[in-house]
Structure formats: structure tokens, C-alpha cells
Amino acid sequence: MQTPWDHRYAQRTQRMKGSAIRELLKVTEMPDVISFGGGMPAPDVFPIEEFREACDKVLRNQGKQALQYGPTDGYLPLREMIAAYSARFGIEVTPENILITSGSQQALDLIGKIFINRGDRILVECPTYLGALQAWNAYGAEYVTVQSNENGMVLDQLESSMRSGPKFIYSLPNFQNPTGVTYSLECRQKLVEVADRYGVPIVEDDPYGQLRFEGENLPSIVNLDNKLRAQNGTYTGNVIYLSTFSKTLSPGIRLAWVIAPTEVIHKMVMAKQGTDLQTPTFTQIIAYEIIKNGFLDKHIQTIQNVYRERRDIMLEELQKNMPAGVQWTHPQGGLFLWVTLPEYMDSNVILKDAIAEKVAFVPGDCFFPNGGGQNTMRLNFSNAKPEKIREGIQRLGRVIQKYVK
Amino acid sequence: MQTPWDHRYAQRTQRMKGSAIRELLKVTEMPDVISFGGGMPAPDVFPIEEFREACDKVLRNQGKQALQYGPTDGYLPLREMIAAYSARFGIEVTPENILITSGSQQALDLIGKIFINRGDRILVECPTYLGALQAWNAYGAEYVTVQSNENGMVLDQLESSMRSGPKFIYSLPNFQNPTGVTYSLECRQKLVEVADRYGVPIVEDDPYGQLRFEGENLPSIVNLDNKLRAQNGTYTGNVIYLSTFSKTLSPGIRLAWVIAPTEVIHKMVMAKQGTDLQTPTFTQIIAYEIIKNGFLDKHIQTIQNVYRERRDIMLEELQKNMPAGVQWTHPQGGLFLWVTLPEYMDSNVILKDAIAEKVAFVPGDCFFPNGGGQNTMRLNFSNAKPEKIREGIQRLGRVIQKYVK
Numbered sequence: 001m002q003t004p005w006d007h008r009y010a011q012r013t014q015r016m017k018g019s020a021i022r023e024l025l026k027v028t029e030m031p032d033v034i035s036f037g038g039g040m041p042a043p044d045v046f047p048i049e050e051f052r053e054a055c056d057k058v059l060r061n062q063g064k065q066a067l068q069y070g071p072t073d074g075y076l077p078l079r080e081m082i083a084a085y086s087a088r089f090g091i092e093v094t095p096e097n098i099l100i101t102s103g104s105q106q107a108l109d110l111i112g113k114i115f116i117n118r119g120d121r122i123l124v125e126c127p128t129y130l131g132a133l134q135a136w137n138a139y140g141a142e143y144v145t146v147q148s149n150e151n152g153m154v155l156d157q158l159e160s161s162m163r164s165g166p167k168f169i170y171s172l173p174n175f176q177n178p179t180g181v182t183y184s185l186e187c188r189q190k191l192v193e194v195a196d197r198y199g200v201p202i203v204e205d206d207p208y209g210q211l212r213f214e215g216e217n218l219p220s221i222v223n224l225d226n227k228l229r230a231q232n233g234t235y236t237g238n239v240i241y242l243s244t245f246s247k248t249l250s251p252g253i254r255l256a257w258v259i260a261p262t263e264v265i266h267k268m269v270m271a272k273q274g275t276d277l278q279t280p281t282f283t284q285i286i287a288y289e290i291i292k293n294g295f296l297d298k299h300i301q302t303i304q305n306v307y308r309e310r311r312d313i314m315l316e317e318l319q320k321n322m323p324a325g326v327q328w329t330h331p332q333g334g335l336f337l338w339v340t341l342p343e344y345m346d347s348n349v350i351l352k353d354a355i356a357e358k359v360a361f362v363p364g365d366c367f368f369p370n371g372g373g374q375n376t377m378r379l380n381f382s383n384a385k386p387e388k389i390r391e392g393i394q395r396l397g398r399v400i401q402k403y404v405k
Numbered sequence: 406m407q408t409p410w411d412h413r414y415a416q417r418t419q420r421m422k423g424s425a426i427r428e429l430l431k432v433t434e435m436p437d438v439i440s441f442g443g444g445m446p447a448p449d450v451f452p453i454e455e456f457r458e459a460c461d462k463v464l465r466n467q468g469k470q471a472l473q474y475g476p477t478d479g480y481l482p483l484r485e486m487i488a489a490y491s492a493r494f495g496i497e498v499t500p501e502n503i504l505i506t507s508g509s510q511q512a513l514d515l516i517g518k519i520f521i522n523r524g525d526r527i528l529v530e531c532p533t534y535l536g537a538l539q540a541w542n543a544y545g546a547e548y549v550t551v552q553s554n555e556n557g558m559v560l561d562q563l564e565s566s567m568r569s570g571p572k573f574i575y576s577l578p579n580f581q582n583p584t585g586v587t588y589s590l591e592c593r594q595k596l597v598e599v600a601d602r603y604g605v606p607i608v609e610d611d612p613y614g615q616l617r618f619e620g621e622n623l624p625s626i627v628n629l630d631n632k633l634r635a636q637n638g639t640y641t642g643n644v645i646y647l648s649t650f651s652k653t654l655s656p657g658i659r660l661a662w663v664i665a666p667t668e669v670i671h672k673m674v675m676a677k678q679g680t681d682l683q684t685p686t687f688t689q690i691i692a693y694e695i696i697k698n699g700f701l702d703k704h705i706q707t708i709q710n711v712y713r714e715r716r717d718i719m720l721e722e723l724q725k726n727m728p729a730g731v732q733w734t735h736p737q738g739g740l741f742l743w744v745t746l747p748e749y750m751d752s753n754v755i756l757k758d759a760i761a762e763k764v765a766f767v768p769g770d771c772f773f774p775n776g777g778g779q780n781t782m783r784l785n786f787s788n789a790k791p792e793k794i795r796e797g798i799q800r801l802g803r804v805i806q807k808y809v810k
Contacts (some may be wrong), residue, residue, distance in 0.1 A: 003642030003666045004606040005520070008572055010544070013519045016675045021476060048468035055460035063453035067655035069445055072427060105682040113543060114418045115410075131798035138518060139415070167413055170507035201409040216704055237408030250472035261408045270421045274539035276681065277510040280688055281657035373497055 009175055015137045019130060020366040027355060033394035036379040039177065039335055041247055042310075044385070045303050047290065052248070054289035062285060070281035072269050074100025074257075077182040078288040080256050085296075090223040093235045094354040096262045099269060102279045104207055104244045104256040108135035110268045110275065111240065112202060116141050116165060125153055127367030129177045129205065132170055148176070150329065152183030155190050160356075162198040169195055169202045173221055174209040175334025178367045178378035182332050185218050190233035194222045195238070202239045207256075210300050212333035213308035222259070230232070237261035245287055247335070251284040304333075307382050311337070313389045314381040320352055321397025323404045328379075334383040338364070341375040347402050348374070353402070359395040420542045422536060425771040432760060439797035441784040442764040444740055446652055447715075451706050451789070452695065457692040475686035477674050477786065479505025479662075483693040487662050490701075495628040498640045501667045504674060507684045509612055509649045509661040513540035515673045515680065516608060516645065520572060521546050528571035530558055532743075532772030532781070534582045534610065537575055548774035553581070555734065557588030560641060566602040569604050572606045573645075574600055578626055579614040580739025583772045583783040587737050590623050597629045600643070607644045612652055612661075615705050617738035618713035627664070642666035650738070651694055653705055658688040685799070709738075712787050716742070718794045719786040726802025728809045733784075740787040743769070746780040750808050753779070758807070764800040 024037045058066050073079070079095035086093055101107040108131060116122070118140030124132070126145035133143070144164045146157045152173065171191065173183040183191070195202050204221040206375035219227075222239040229236040237260070258268065272278070311331060318328055318339075325342040339361075342345060347363040354360060364376025384392060430660035463471050478484070484500035491498055506512040513536060521527070525547030529537070538548070549569045551562045557578065576596065580586040588596070600607050609626040624632075627644040634641040642665070649661035663673065677683070711774045716736060723733050723744070730747040744766075746752060752768040759765060769781025790795060 001642055001668075003668070004604055004645060005642065005666060005669050007646075008520055008606070009672065010518070010520055010522045010525075013672055013676070016519075016672070016679065018675045019678050024475075036550055038474070043469035043473050046469060046472040048464055048472065051472065052461060052464040056457060059453055059457040059460065063456070063469075064448035064451060067451040067453065067456065067657040068448050069443070071431075077593065078509075098701060102681040102685075105678075106680065109680045113415070114421075115413055115415055117415045119413075130681070136678055138676065145584075199409055201413070204479045237410065250475045250687070252470075252472040254681065254683070254685045261406060261410060263406075263408070264410050267414065267418055267421070270423045271418070271543065273424050273510075274421065274425060274536070274543050275511065275514045276507040276659065277536070278659070280659045280685060282655070282688065283685055325785070376703070 011142065012138050012235070015140070017134070019134060021130065021362050024360060024362060027360070033355065033358045033360055034384060034388050035360040036381070036384065036392060037362050038383060039380055040383040041251060041335070042306055042382050045249055045306055047295070048296060049269065049301055050290045051286065054286045058285050058289050066282050066285045068281060069111070070278055070284070072263065072273050073280060073404065075281065075284040075288060078284050081288065083291060086259060089220060091235060091241065093259055097235060097256045097259050097265060099260070099272070100279050100284060101256045101258055102276060103246060103254040104205065105131050105135065106275070107256060107258045108132050110271050112136045112139040112141065113271045113275070114267045120167045121164055121304070122367060123161055123169045125172065125176065126369070127178050127364060128170065128369065129172060129374055130366055133273060133369050140356045147369055148179065148181055150181060152187035153191060155187065158191065158346050159194055161348065162194060162200060166200055169200055170205065171202055171221055172205045174206055174210065174330050175336070178336055178362070179333070180329045180331030180334055180336045180340040182218070188218060188221055188224055192221060192228055196225070196228060203242070204239050205242045205243070207244045208334035209243065210248055211303060211307060211309070213304040214332040237257065240264060241272060248296055248303065249290065253287060255279065255283055255287050256321060267360060269336060306334070310381045310384070310386060310389055313386050317390050317393035321394050323401050325401065329344050335380055337379050337381060339377045339379060341377070341400065343375050344405060345375050347377045351400060351404060354399045357395045357399050359392045359399070361396070388389045412484065417543050420545070422539070424539060426535065426767050430788060431747065431768060432765065438760065438763045438765055439793050439800065440791060441786070441789065441797060442765040442767050443788060444785055445788040446656060447711055447787050450711055451655055452700070452704055455695045455700060456691065463690050463694050465508055465590070469583045471687045471690045473686060475683055475689070477678050477683045478670065478690040479684060480686065481691060483689050488696060491664060496625070496631070496640060496646065496664060498664055502640060502664050502670060504663045504665070504670050504677070505684050505689060506661045506663055507681060508651060508659040509610065509647050510536050510540065512647045512661060512663045513537050513709070515676050517541040517544040517546065518673045518676045518680070521694060525572045526569055528566055528574040528605070529774060530577065532583050532769060532778055533575065533774065534577060535771055537610070538774050550775055553584065555586060557586060557592035557746070558596060560592065563596065564599055567599060567605060567758045569586055571605055574605055575610065576607055576626055577610045579611055580616065580736050580741070583741055583767070583769065584741070584743040585734045585736030585739055585741045588623070593623060593626060593629055597626060597633055601630070601633060608647070609644050610647045612647070612649045613739035614648065615653055616712060618705070618709040618716070619737040640664065641754060645669065653701055653708065654692060654695065658692060660684065660688055660692050660760070665741065705737065712740070715786045715789070715791060718791050719784065719798060722795050722798035726799050728806050731805065740785055742784050742786060744782045744784060748780050748808060751779045752782045755804060755808060758803060762804050764797045764801045764804070766801070
């Protein structure tokens with residue numbers, strides 16, 4: 001249908017692409033398809049009973065507050081609790097440094113909105129998180145890319161890339177989406193040191209940091225940066241840090257947070273007023289009620305155990321079923337691993353075949369902002385149950401086998 | 406604290422201003438201040454018990470779905486129900502024409518994001534809704550203004566303003582925020598006719614349409630436009646229509662919807678993916694559970710009765726307490742009325758005095774995109790209880806009396 005709107009789209013709308021992943025999800029929602037395509041947490045570990053109790057209690061005791069408008073920066077007790085939680089990981093901040101957002105996706109959008117002019121270069125890993133590219137493409141961002149290996153950013157490339165004058169560095173140090181890679185301590189230290197030397201700030205996106213099920217926690221970028229600058233844990237403001245309740249409590253409540261300098265928070269609050277006014281009061285109070293007595297620590301252990309088992313099964317089945325020349329990462333946490341096929345294979349072609357065989361994944365090229373990655377794929381191991389993971393990787397192995405030259 | 410972010414803000418960030426209303430709310434949250442400043446619904450009529458039952462039921466029966474990611478366009482049964490609801494008001498659409506948004510504020514942001522290039526002119530009433538200006542300022546909008554009177558837009562001005570080539574017309578036909586004015590049938594018809602003649606589409610923002618407590622419902626702009634074009638009720642796409650559950654169920658769940666041509670919905674979905682991925686699954690399913698059996702019809706009557714009483718009391722007290730030369734509107738619904746002081750008075754000056762006397766309002770100038778309105782103020786009558794309204798208007802009358810020359 002022709003409408004008068006057709007010729008009225010803004011220039012930026014030309015740059016928007018729908019998420020390949022969200023499109024794919026529609027195809028793979030058929031119950032007999034085993035999908036490693038989404039980024040969904042395991043619903044088996046959702047704390048449903050805790051949600052039910054919290055809803056009941058909050059609506060009995062604070063119903064009028066929970067259903068009313070609230071402040072744009074977020075529910076104060078929740079922000080206070082996040083400040084206390086952050087301090088345990090060496091990030092000393094006050095609630096004035098914290099903004100509650102409607103998922104980390106909104107934090108990425110607000111960062112784009114207040115910082116990115118058309119043509120600004122953002123330094124990103126290659127591959128990097130698709131959602132950040134989607135958020136920032138709308139503001140006309142260009143990307144300078146640094147390749148990554150099993151230890152994080154390739155450090156030689158990092159320094160030379162800094163000379164292109166990026167507005168900021170976008171970094172996912174823990175179990176990166178899409179690769180599952182974790183930065184080594186050396187990579188973290190070098191990143192902080194180089195950023196400091198060139199005066200370029202960092203956005204640290206850490207949705208999965210709490211979901212480490214192997215190895216020891218490494219200090220966050222924001223923590224190392226604070227040490228470099230202040231010789232103590234006080235937040236100095238070179239790093240904007242993002243985290244979320246999506247992977248620990250529930251993605252369906254869309255609740256995340258930003259830690260940033262107060263002036264940046266002030267600007268983000270103004271932008272958020274025009275964007276969605278506030279994150280729901282209701283979900284914020286419910287989340288606070290669930291976690292205020294330390295529920296998360298125990299619950300995260302449950303999640304870690306489930307995800308470790310699923311990763312192990314996926315790794316075992318990959319080993320058994322993939323032809324020679326196929327490589328994959330060994331994530332120490334998070335939700336994803338990354339498969340690199342022989343260079344002559346094209347994962348977009350393979351996907352069509354795979355869907356016909358009732359197994360799905362995300363072709364890796366969508367995570368490369370400036371092209372490339374045709375022979376890569378992202379696999380999610382958190383969502384499917386163990387027996388489905390076995391069956392799905394077996395199907396995928398048979399499909400890929402057909403493409404071996 | 407100086408940080409490396411300070412010199413990195415985008416140009417558009419210079420155009421952002423915090424909402425005067427949200428700033429004011431902080432001042433007036435002290436319990437002894439009677440505030441007519443916010444736009445808050447009466448918490449006394451929130452359906453708290455219905456929320457409690459719905460949460461309990463949904464978490465028992467659909468917990469995994471309610472806490473998981475869901476589609477960007479929204480929960481399908483909710484979209485189907487909105488389509489059926491819209492049909493009762495003569496808007497025949499399918500769920501493909503409907504997008505669930507995180508409050509109507511997000512709908513305004515997404516419209517700005519996909520349609521507004523820097524320098525585009527938007528035709529707005531003067532005064533108009535502040536939240537739309539906040540959303541669109543970020544995208545570099547300019548405004549062509551049409552004055553309004555007690556019947557809506559001043560029709561002579563409408564036609565001449567169309568010659569400036571606005572990208573679209575922004576219209577609030579029912580109990581407008583801030584004035585409380587409702588367009589006459591003639592105004593509605595003329596708006597549709599002129600927009601059609603000049604080929605300019607319309608955004609119809611209707612958050613309060615269901616809250617009419619006096620007079621008869623008039624056809625919506627989208628409805629009249631469809632009749633003009635198609636000689637039947639089928640949605641033809643010249644009008645993007647916005648409405649919300651904020652004023653009927655709860656503002657604290659941030660749940661609203663857009664009706665638009667499928668191609669516009671498709672573009673808005675792409676923009677929403679990069680903005681916040683999706684509106685919370687949890688709140689959508691809860692809202693659906695509450696209203697699926699017709700709860701809203703009955704509940705809206707309750708709200709209408711409460712708001713009618715509060716408006717009547719405010720009108721009565723204004724009559725008793727305001728000095729000669731002060732005028733106000735007589736809203737037939739909604740949450741606000743509009744006071745025009747003698748021209749020599751400045752409502753921003755008066756506000757300081759008023760807050761000292763423990764009563765607050767919103768100075769009207771913030772609703773004028775191109776300046777003006779210094780002698781106006783917006784009063785909210787939905788939030789305060791009757792005895793507070795009486796006391797508050799008496800205080801306000803005493804303050805204004807001091808400024809009479």
C-alpha cells in the first residue's frame with residue numbers, strides 16, 4: 001500500500017538493517033528446529049517462584065508506587081544496591097553514577113545519541129556485538145576494527161588503530177558476544193594503558209561477567225583504569241560500564257544499568273526523558289524485592305552449573321562431529337561459542353541447508369562491521385537442553401560434512 | 406570531575422533540555438507541597454488487586470514465556486486485542502499495523518528516528534506536548550506552529566502553515582496536553598481535508614481519548630481520514646495513531662501502542678531493535694491477562710467518575726479564588742486544564758512564590774516550541790485528592806492575587 005509516509009523517511013533510516021538474528025528467530029521458532037541461533041538464557045533456571053512472591057508482596061505493600069510514574073534515572077533503592085554490588089568488584093561509585101536502562105540495548109542507544117555525530121569512528125573488535133552496531137548505525141557511526149584472537153584484542157593492531165582518532169573504544173572483555181573469548185589480563189592492562197596514552201575513553205559492555213563457570217575472575221576494564229589513574233578503586237570516569245539483569249534474573253523484564261561519570265549520567269537522563277521517559281517502575285521494584293537479600297549470589301551458581309554442563313556437551317559433540325579444518329573457541333563463561341570453518345565455506349549458504357535439516361545458528365558475517373567472516377558462525381549453548389544440544393550438533397556436523405572439499 | 410567524555414558530546418546533545426516538569430517534580434515531592442505540576446494519574450484507582458491476580462496467574466502458567474525474550478513488535482495476543490479494541494472505534498487494522506512501545510514517549514522517539522532529518526519542519530499546535538518536542542529536538546526538528554483556541558487548531562492559520570512544507574502534522578485532538586482542549590468536529594474535518602489536499606500526513610497522539618467524562622465522543626482523526634479516502638473504515642495509512650495503557654491501567658508499566666501502515670511499522674521495528682530490542686514481555690503478558698475479559702470498560706468508568714469530580718472541584722475553586730482577568734479552560738476529559746493570566750504576569754516568577762506557599766504547577770512557556778506563553782500555566786487535576794485540590798487552588802489564588810496590578 002502506497003502511503004504519504006513512503007517518501008518521508010530520514011537519511012539515517014537507510015542505514016538501519018533488521019537484525020539477522022531476530023529474522024532468523026522467526027524461522028526457528030518451529031518446535032522441531034533445534035536453534036543455536038538466539039541468545040536466550042535457559043528458561044529452566046528462571047526464578048519464577050521468586051518473581052511470583054515478589055509481585056505478590058510488592059503489590060500488597062507498595063502497589064501505588066509500583067504502578068505510578070517514577071524518576072528517569074531509576075528506582076533509588078535499586079541504584080543503591082547496584083552501587084553496593086559494584087563495590088564488591090572494586091568499582092566504588094554512588095547512585096549518582098548509575099542509570100537504570102531498558103536493557104543494555106538502551107544504554108548503547110543512549111550512548112550513541114549523546115556522543116555520536118555522523119561520521120564519528122568507533123573502535124570495535126572484529127567481530128563485535130551486533131546490537132551495538134545496530135544502535136550506532138542510526139547515528140551515522142563508522143567503525144575502526146581491531147581483530148581479536150583467543151586472548152582478546154590483537155594488541156599490535158590496537159595501538160595503530162588508535163591513530164585514526166576514534167571517539168571511544170567499545171570493549172566486551174568477558175565471554176564476548178559473538179566469540180565467547182575472554183581478554184587476558186595482559187590484554188586488559190594494555191587496553192587501559194593505550195587508551196590512557198591516546199586520551200580515548202572506553203565503553204565496557206559486560207552482560208555476562210557474572211556467568212563465569214571456569215577459571216578465575218579477572219579485573220574489569222573500569223577497575224584497571226581506576227587503578228591506573230587514582231591508585232585506588234574510586235571511579236575516575238574514563239570508562240562507561242554496562243551490565244544487566246537479563247542474563248541473571250530474566251531478559252523479559254528488560255532491566256540493565258550504566259555506570260558513568262555524573263555529567264554523562266545527567267546527559268543520558270535528558271536523552272532518556274525524550275526516549276522512553278523511564279524504565280518501568282514496576283519491574284524495577286520487583287527486581288529489587290527479589291535480590292535485596294542476596295538471592296543473586298546463590299542463583300548465579302545455579303546458572304553457572306547449568307551453562308557449564310551445556311558448554312561441555314557442545315564442545316564434546318563438536319569434537320565428535322565436526323570435520324577436520326573446523327575450529328571453535330572454548331568459552332570460560334557466557335552463552336556463546338564461535339566456529340570458524342575452512343575459508344572456502346560460506347556459513348550463509350550452509351544455514352539454508354541446516355534449516356532444512358532442522359538445526360539453526362547465526363552466520364558470523366553480521367558481526368563484522370566492515371565485511372568479512374563468511375566462514376564463521378555463532379552457536380548459543382545456554383538455551384537448548386543437553387539432549388537437544390547433542391542432537392543439534394550431530395545434525396550440524398552432517399550438514400557441514402557435505403561442504404568439505 | 407573532568408573526564409575524557411566532556412569534549413565528546415554530539416551536536417544534538419546541545420539541543421537537549423531536561424524536562425522542566427521532571428525537574429519540578431523533584432522539588433514538589435515533599436509531602437506538604439500540593440502539586441498540580443506532574444501528569445500523574447490518580448493512584449487511588451490503580452487496579453492493584455487485578456495486577457496481583459494477573460501476576461500470580463501468569464507466573465504460574467506462563468512463567469518461562471513471560472520472563473524470556475519476545476518479539477520486537479510485541480506480544481501477539483495483546484496486538485490482536487488492540488486491533489479488536491480499535492475496531493470498536495472505527496479503526497479497522499490487523500496486528501501487522503500495531504507495534505507495542507515502551508510508553509507513547511518511545512513511539513514519539515521512534516517516529517523522530519525514522520522520519521526526521523535535521524532541519525525538517527513539524528507542524529504543531531502552540532502550545533503542544535512537551536514530550537514530543539523533547540523527542541524530536543534530538544533529531545534536529547524545527548517547528549511550524551498553529552495557535553489553538555477552545556475548538557482546537559485555529560483553522561485559518563492551519564492552511565497558511567501548510568505552505569511551509571511540514572514533514573508531518575502533530576495533533577492531539579482529545580483533552581490536549583497541556584491545554585485540556587478538545588477539537589470540534591469541524592476542526593477535525595478541516596484538518597483531515599487540508600492535510601489531504603497538501604499531501605501531508607498526520608501523527609495523532611491520543612493518550613487520553615478514553616477518559617472523556619463530559620460530552621460525546623467525536624471521531625478520531627484516523628477515522629475521519631479513512632472515511633475521506635476509502636469511504637469505509639479500513640485503515641489507509643495517512644495517519645499514525647498513538648495510544649497508551651498509561652492512563653487507564655498504569656503508567657508504571659510503560660505500555661503503549663502505535664497504529665501505522667505496515668511499512669512504517671516495519672521501519673519502526675528495525676529502529677526499536679537498535680533502541681531497546683523489545684518492550685518487556687512480562688508487562689505485556691500481565692496487561693493482556695488483566696484486560697482480556699473486558700476489564701477496561703468497567704475500569705475506565707471508575708476513572709472517569711474520579712476525574713470528573715476532581716475537575717469540577719478545581720473549576721469551582723478557580724472560580725472562587727482567582728482574581729479578575731485570569732482565564733482557564735473547561736476540559737471534557739483528560740488530566741489537565743490551562744490557565745491564562747493577565748499578560749503582564751510571568752508564571753515562572755509566580756512559581757517561585759507558589760512553591761514557598763507549598764503549591765506547584767508547570768509554567769506554560771515550556772510547551773511553546775518557538776517562545777511565548779510566559780503568562781500561562783498547566784494544572785493537573787487527576788492526581789491530588791479533592792480536599793488537596795481545594796486547599797491548593799486557594800493557596801494559588803492568594804499567590805496570584807499578590808501580582809495583580
